[in-house]
Amino acid sequence: MHTSDLGQVALLIAFPIALFGAASAAIGARRSIPSLVVSGRRSVHAVAALVFIAAIVLLGAFASHDFGVRYVAEQSSREMPVRLILAAFYGGQAGSLLYWLLALCLLSVLAIRRHPSSHPALLPYVAAALLVIEAFFLLVLAFVASPFERLPFVPANGRGLNPLLYDDGMLAHPPVLLAGYVSAAVPFAFAIAALASGRLGNEWVLAARRWVLGGWAILGSGLLLGGWWAYHVLGWGGYWGWDPVENVALLPWLTATALLHSLAVQERRGLLKVWNLSLVIATFALSIFGTFVVRSGVLGSVHSFAQSAIGPFFFAFLGLVLLVSLALLFARLPRLASPATVETLYSREATFLANNWLLIGVTFATFWGTIFPLISEAVRDVRVAVGAPFFDQVNGPLLLGLLVLMGIGPLVPWRGAGRATVWRNFRLPLLGGVVVAIAAGIAVGPAQFLAACVFGVIGFIIVGVGQDYWRAFRGQQRAASSGPLSAFITVLVRHRRRYGGYLVHLSIAGMAVGVVGSTFFKLERQVTLQPGESTTIGRYALTYRGIETQPGSGVQAVTASLDARTGDGRLLTSLAAERRFYQGWESQPATQVAISTVLPWLDDLYVVLAGWDEPTAAAVTAGRFVLPSGEPLAATFHVFVNPLVAVLWLSWPLFLAGTLLSWWPDAAAAVLAPVSRRRGVPAWSQA
Incomplete structure (x- = not known):
């Protein structure tokens, strides 16, 4: 028996436990049988433990280069950096489904343990719904798309990740996105619990x-x-x-x-x-x-x-x-x-x-x-x-x-x-929006009238949020005779859902600035340059310095270097655009874009190495692309100027801060929370 078989066994055992737990929790709640409710709750923990074991086994197979496991052989290689083991884990279909299931199990445990005495009539149904979803993914992983399937032989090396997944962004984007998908299961389970139990209030x-x-x-x-x-x-x-x-x-x-x-x-x-x-x-x-x-x-x-x-x-x-x-x-x-x-x-x-x-x-x-x-x-x-x-x-x-x-x-x-109150609230934000729209129109010209209007709407949003907060801030100062900092914090804490939401609105407005800038004012051109030649795009001049290869373990990079200058010749930055050839994936080179954000205009200089001359002296040797030494090569670049994209990315921390502030529990919610006990329904916390 191979170590990887332990992961498959864990999934096979977890599947009937999930089905049993779902049935136990639902029947126990319906017929007021505490022992069945207990079984349902314990099943949530048991399935989570077994899925966690399966995930650890798969990570261990990657870490030990167990290429006898088909999934490991398809998604990794000996040359792959250790930091990308996690990316390999969810880089393919079976692994991403196991990650989906693991995240669901962890959220399920949190959901049933968070307030065990607050919603005893709902939680058994919540557990049942979540276990049914887990059972489906266990069915697929155990019997249709197992990440633990073994090859009839053990290859000396694996194929490695798809080159697009070698970027460090893969350590964040897929797991966060999949966790977002998974998180929809918990509110769904609460809604199903409300419908099944008949508790249809708030x-x-x-x-x-x-x-x-x-x-x-x-x-x-x-x-x-x-x-x-x-x-x-x-x-x-x-x-x-x-x-x-x-x-x-x-x-x-x-x-x-x-x-x-x-x-x-x-x-x-x-x-x-x-x-x-x-x-x-x-x-x-x-x-x-x-x-x-x-x-x-x-x-x-x-x-x-x-x-x-x-x-x-x-x-x-x-x-x-x-x-x-x-x-x-x-x-x-x-x-x-x-x-x-x-x-x-x-x-x-x-x-x-x-x-x-x-x-x-x-x-x-x-x-x-x-x-x-x-x-x-x-x-x-x-x-x-x-x-x-x-x-x-x-x-x-x-x-x-x-x-x-x-x-x-x-x-x-x-x-x-009344209309008088509404007009009093709207006057300043409308004025702010009109001023911003006019200023934007003067700056960008009549040809971009729509962009100026959108900027005006964004100004309307920002001034409206600022006005609301200023009124609350001044009211707090007058009521408590407090200093500015104390009033600022008090308003945020007492009305955190409201002003957390407004911070999110401001972040969306910031993202809109980035989208408008990069949509309406983008510049783009494709150009072929010899070393020493320059091209201009917008207010910038790019000078191509040359191209070289940079061999590495399992990868070879072809790097083109450029200097970016202002129209008056002042050096802004140096750029290096690459194409990377990974071992086993030579026919699918990966692009490494050269990006530099130029202040104060917040323009992104965005340069892609699209190709280069390949003289007869160039060759592919042992899987490596070799450039002839000393021979200058022309290169083709796809060049963009993307204004204000940086504002889009910089709005994300504000988005998170506003969400966290809104998510922070509100003491007032406890007053609205209904008493969840009902005669004949076993208390979840006592089950």
């Missing part, structure tokens, strides 16, 4: 809100890290191309964004109960759909895996999720009606509702454009691709509308206000 909302917020932030961070990786590695000058895999990752983030706003409406006004449950179901279903698209390979993408046999399993599971959850929802519809209504358009709940409709519009347009190739192939036997122009033209106006609503939301109160 209890599940209060239990799930922070899970929704945390998962939303993780998935959003995964999307940003993915954009950063694409920008630095793929070499096409951008960070978002409406690729199918990018789109399916965006979909659950959009519905989760809508959910965060509509949950606030339910907490405050008791509205949108059916809508919120529908959004929770949709968010989890879209997470499974995204996993299905990437893992099945049904849609071509630079990010997706090759077509495999697991696609039908995911499709069937997605159908089961929708069937069961929607059946429960329809069965509870009579009890979900709310007597409250949106009383006026001049209210925050009306703004949030409009925000939801626009977000769902973007979600539907993105979903439709993503799956349209499959629909066209099924109907007309011709796969019609939908490109970036469709998404830009359809989603662009909707996203601009969302920015406008983001500015309006903080200016209107709950339940509405």
